[in-house]
Amino acid sequence: MQKPFAPEPIDDFEGWLAAFRQTSVLIELAALVACLLLAWSLVRGLRRALAVSNQRSIWFGRRDIDGVLFPLVLLLLAFVARALLATFVSVTLYRVAIPVLVSLLAIRVGVKVLQAAFSESTWVKPLEQTISWLAWLLMVLWVSGLLPVMLNELDQISWKMGASTMTARNVLEGALMAGAVLIVTLWMSAGIESRLLRNATGSELSLRMAISNATRALLIFVGVIVALSAVGIDLTALSVLGGAVGVGIGLGLQKLAANYVSGFVILAERNVRIGDSVRVDGFEGTVTAINARYTAIRSKTGRESIVPNEMMVISRVENLTHFDRRVAQSTAVTVGFDSDVEQVRALLLQAVVDHNQVLLDPAPLVNLSNFGSYGLEFTADYSVADADVPQGAVKSDINRAIWQALRTHGISIPYPQQVLHQPKAG
Helix, strand or coil: CCCCCCCCCCCCHHHHHHHCCCCHHHHHHHHHHHHHHHHHHHHHHHHHHHCCCCCCCCCCCCCCCCCCHHHHHHHHHHHHHHHHHCCCCCCCCHHHHHHHHHHHHHHHHHHHHHHHHCCCCCCHHHHHHHHHHHHHHHHHHHHHCHHHHHHHHHHCCEEEECCEEEEHHHHHHHHHHHHHHHHHHHHHHHHHHHHHHCCCCCHHHHHHHHHHHHHHHHHHHHHHHHHHHHCCCCHHHHHHHHHHHHHHHHHCCHHHHHHHHHHHHHHHHCCCCCCCEEEECCEEEEEEEECCCEEEEECCCCCEEEEEHHHHHHCCEEECCCCCCCEEEEEEEEECCCCCHHHHHHHHHHHHHCCCCECCCCCCEEEEEEECCCCEEEEEEEEECCCCCCHHHHHHHHHHHHHHHHHHCCCCCCCCCCCCCCCCCC
16 A cells, blocks of 8 residues: 555656546546545534634634635545545545645645734735745645655755754755744644633733733744754754844844833733823823734824833833723813802703713712802813713713803803003093
């Protein structure tokens, strides 16, 4: 029986084509179509059984057949069908079908994991195309039998690196191994991130994002180390490079490193969280994202400020909603000196209390705050339930209600005026 991952080289191309004209190829084709239908049925039934509705699922994809699970199940069924058919007929079609399915599985894994891990990155699309072309190229070399020949030739190109000898084949295998390990680690980190951030809100969101980012960085680091070790690269030779990188970080990249460290400090301490209203360096807004290098703050006018994380740690940051999301507001109004003070207080208090966003605890207060130049000055102090509520709209609604109440009861708001005294001519 032929080994599934070691197809025979195509030395006689005419004989190879003649093998495809045999009647047994139709049996193989029928078995492959049956595997295709069975794989689609299994994946579709499993999706319904698990009630998977996520259109970005790595395993199932959007239409059952564009996820990782479909080519994986199809490949396993093709192996089983090949093993069964090999006992009755000479297997020819599966010598091409299995490498094609392996390449398809590799492409699906790479593409789906990159889409899940870096959904908003513009460089993902070119990288997906690179993975596709590389997988199909390796498939052609595999089927044609040229892959072992190329590997042997690359094995002859060697050079010394310290105490070890490296070959072009080692470099190629190391690159492929590192890519495969990175795909696996990104897949694991994407799954961990999805579980950590599921239904996370408020203070939990920042902490879970910190754990997710740290886990992804750790998994990628361990994956690269494992990949380099698997291809026989002496990691002690990288110590010089590590020292040079450390010096570079200490000198030229210290600001960048400080921002990354500060990002983890912010996420771990949770003094600033996503959704908090903050004021930094005179800019006030809501924290919309806390990334490894910077924090994004969006103002109520729609402007967004990108603040380096180092500034969030070493400078003064006013968190308006860290412990309490209530926001205190006040509005002032001036009425004529002949107005009834108690009536004005009652009207202002009623206008404030009637608004659905004003809290009754603490209770709103209306005070006669000053005897102004033009009339009696009243101040209404109250608290709004949530910082996410548009504060300007709440104040506008209350001012309109006050204006309407004063006009209904005939209470005037005096115009600013000045009295000029002109001395009499002698």
